[in-house]
Amino acid sequence: MGRDRKFSTFDLFLCTKKLIIQTGYEGFTIGQLATQLNVSRAAIYKYYQNKDELLLDFMIEEMKNTLKSFSSIPEELPFLEKVNTLLQKIFMYKDLHLILGIQEVIPTKGAPLLEGKKRHLSLMHRELYKPLIHLVQQGKSEGYIEMDLPNDLLLGFIFQSISIPNHSGMDTEKAFFYTKKLILNGILKNK
Amino acid sequence: MGRDRKFSTFDLFLCTKKLIIQTGYEGFTIGQLATQLNVSRAAIYKYYQNKDELLLDFMIEEMKNTLKSFSSIPEELPFLEKVNTLLQKIFMYKDLHLILGIQEVIPTKGAPLLEGKKRHLSLMHRELYKPLIHLVQQGKSEGYIEMDLPNDLLLGFIFQSISIPNHSGMDTEKAFFYTKKLILNGILKNK
DNA sequence: ATTTTTAGTTACACATGTGTCACTTTGGAT
DNA sequence: ATCCAAAGTGACACATGTGTAACTAAAAAT
Numbered sequence: 017m018g019r020d021r022k023f024s025t026f027d028l029f030l031c032t033k034k035l036i037i038q039t040g041y042e043g044f045t046i047g048q049l050a051t052q053l054n055v056s057r058a059a060i061y062k063y064y065q066n067k068d069e070l071l072l073d074f075m076i077e078e079m080k081n082t083l084k085s086f087s088s089i090p091e092e093l094p095f096l097e098k099v100n101t102l103l104q105k106i107f108m109y110k111d112l113h114l115i116l117g118i119q120e121v122i123p124t125k126g127a128p129l130l131e132g133k134k135r136h137l138s139l140m141h142r143e144l145y146k147p148l149i150h151l152v153q154q155g156k157s158e159g160y161i162e163m164d165l166p167n168d169l170l171l172g173f174i175f176q177s178i179s180i181p182n183h184s185g186m187d188t189e190k191a192f193f194y195t196k197k198l199i200l201n202g203i204l205k206n207k
Numbered sequence: 208m209g210r211d212r213k214f215s216t217f218d219l220f221l222c223t224k225k226l227i228i229q230t231g232y233e234g235f236t237i238g239q240l241a242t243q244l245n246v247s248r249a250a251i252y253k254y255y256q257n258k259d260e261l262l263l264d265f266m267i268e269e270m271k272n273t274l275k276s277f278s279s280i281p282e283e284l285p286f287l288e289k290v291n292t293l294l295q296k297i298f299m300y301k302d303l304h305l306i307l308g309i310q311e312v313i314p315t316k317g318a319p320l321l322e323g324k325k326r327h328l329s330l331m332h333r334e335l336y337k338p339l340i341h342l343v344q345q346g347k348s349e350g351y352i353e354m355d356l357p358n359d360l361l362l363g364f365i366f367q368s369i370s371i372p373n374h375s376g377m378d379t380e381k382a383f384f385y386t387k388k389l390i391l392n393g394i395l396k397n398k
Numbered sequence: 399a400t401t402t403t404t405a406g407t408t409a410c411a412c413a414t415g416t417g418t419c420a421c422t423t424t425g426g427a428t
Numbered sequence: 429a430t431c432c433a434a435a436g437t438g439a440c441a442c443a444t445g446t447g448t449a450a451c452t453a454a455a456a457a458t
Contacts (some may be wrong), residue, residue: 017404018402018454019404019406019457020404021406022405039233041234042231042233042234043232045445045446046447047444047445056309056406056407057446057447058407059407061446061448065447065449066446067446098335111210136308160396165388165394166385168375169373169375169377169385169386169389170394172371172372172374173360176367176368176371177364180360180367181363181367183363184359186357190400195364198356198360198361200393202389202390202392203352203364204391205350205351208426208427208433208435209424209426209434209435210423210424210433210434210435211424211435212436231413236414236415236416246435246436246437248415248416248437249417249437250436251436252416252417253435253436258415258417270401340453
């Protein structure tokens with residue numbers, strides 16, 4: 017029943033991603049989003065009560081996809097290979113880090129709906145970090161990683177490094193190759 | 208002659224820094240700034256034609272200070288010590304990276320005044336990178352750094368890593384210690 | 399064909415931010 | 429004491445964004 021939709025949720029989230037990365041939370045407007053989708057603003061408000069709900073739903077979807085991808089690392093692989101595949105995945109989802117930063121800025125204004133979605137997000141957040149922490153722990157006990165490095169700093173380091181702005185337009189593969197090298201071995205040569 | 212000022216340029220830039228880091232370009236408003244300084248918005252407009260001019264002036268000032276600090280690295284020091292002092296300085300000015308990112312978002316709207324200030328900024332930007340590139344080059348020729356690592360990626364890596372969010376509230380010195388370790392040697396132990 | 403259901407639009411009221419201008423305040427110079 | 433120059437304020441016009449409600453459009457069910 018009913019008329020055909022002019023835009024899919026998929027399109028909507030795709031545009032949302034593009035815009036939120038470009039402009040940040042405060043700069044993001046439903047107006048821009050509507051223009052990109054060739055619909056009126058009100059059409060979007062048919063599906064989301066407000067901007068914040070839309071953004072949170074988008075983030076949850078983004079998180080779901082990332083989570084699915086991250087949870088499929090074979091447990092048996094040797095440490096260095098696991099690290100490699102994981103870094104590759106983090107590299108593919110490099111925007112996630114930026115997106116999750118935005119989540120902290122969204123005001124809930126005491127609305128239970130929004131508060132619930134935020135809680136959901138931070139739960140998934142922890143879920144996402146679990147395999148990473150686990151891997152770091154493995155690395156430490158197998159002697160690959162210095163014991164005294166704090167886990168959260170280490171993870172922060174990885175996420176932060178992964179999103180080095182590729183301003184010079186290097187091709188993605190090369191960028192990943194060098195980034196990985198830097199994360200694993202730092203800037204100094206292993207003498 | 209004339210009445211005493213209620214706020215100094217120093218205070219103004221201090222508040223500007225705080226706000227721009229918190230809220231980003233789009234979120235930053237003259238209203239917030241005025242409130243923080245206990246003056247009316249109009250008082251601020253006495254000194255700056257508009258928001259963008261204020262922000263650019265702030266950035267130029269910030270850049271000047273950083274530049275002064277960076278240019279005072281003794282040339283004779285051995286490589287590793289130079290790296291250490293430089294990292295320390297970058298760590299102290301870790302906000303600069305974020306601030307410079309904002310500069311790219313400021314619209315000049317064809318105003319020659321703003322365009323001029325922007326050009327000034329990007330000149331200083333290059334000036335700032337010069338000693339860094341120089342150091343990296345030295346490191347490469349002295350065999351400390353892998354030759355094939357692209358310079359800009361390497362610098363991006365350093366700036367990016369320096370601004371790992373210290374969410375767990377580690378004390379600054381410790382945070383710097385571990386961050387340095389990660390930048391220099393990566394996450395893997397040197398076997 | 400006409401009714402129902404869902405999608406979308408136009409127009410509105412409201413809120414917040416910008417930049418300006420006529421005005422007041424205040425302190426030193428005369 | 430009064431004049432004047434710099435500092436600050438309140439109020440306004442304008443622009444942009446939010447969220448809503450009454451409406452129209454179109455596709456499927458009857």
